[in-house]
Amino acid sequence: MAEVRECAQCGTPFTPRREHARFCSTRCRVTWNREHAGVAAAPAVAIDWSVTAMTEAAGRLAAARDWDPARLAAAVAEAVWWVTLVDATLVRYHPRDYEAALASEDVRRRKTEQAL
Ligand SMILES: [Zn+2]
Structure with missing residues (x-):
């Protein structure tokens, strides 16, 4: 239910x-x-370094080869953490830009949501 x-x-x-x-x-x-x-609006610099951290975590995950399950689980958890943090910050502090980006044809929303 x-x-x-x-x-x-x-x-x-x-x-x-x-x-x-x-x-x-x-x-x-x-x-x-x-x-x-x-x-307290989130300062742009905080978003910038959060996006950088998210991008680096996703890069590490994408480059993972023959990792043991524990290391892979940690990499997945870190990437999900950063995606969640950036997503929540954008939803909270930049709702118009967020909605406009999601409505854009450049964003493959369904494919991204399925991947996540
Ligand atoms: Zn309502």
């Missing part, structure tokens, strides 16, 4: 499509973020 949560913005029950989903819709997420925009 699918999990049901209460939207943090409007209170409507919804079935989350992502592990950390807090809102029933993009509209509610954007509204909540606008209302809470004054709360």
Whole structure:
């Protein structure tokens, strides 16, 4: 049975499509973020080095050859950590850019989601 949560913005029950989903819709997420925009925005430099760390972790994982399961599991965990951190930061602090990027044909969203 699918999990049901209460939207943090409007209170409507919804079935989350992502592990950390807090809102029933993009509209509610954007509204909540606008209302809470004054709360410590993530500095661009922090996003830059997070993206760098994410890229390096993905590169290490892509280059993994004949690694033992424990080392491979650690590399996967590190890559997932950085992807989650960058994704959550962009969703929280740059919702318009995030949505625009996902709507772009340049982003292979379904393929990326399947890979993750
Ligand atoms: Zn809602």
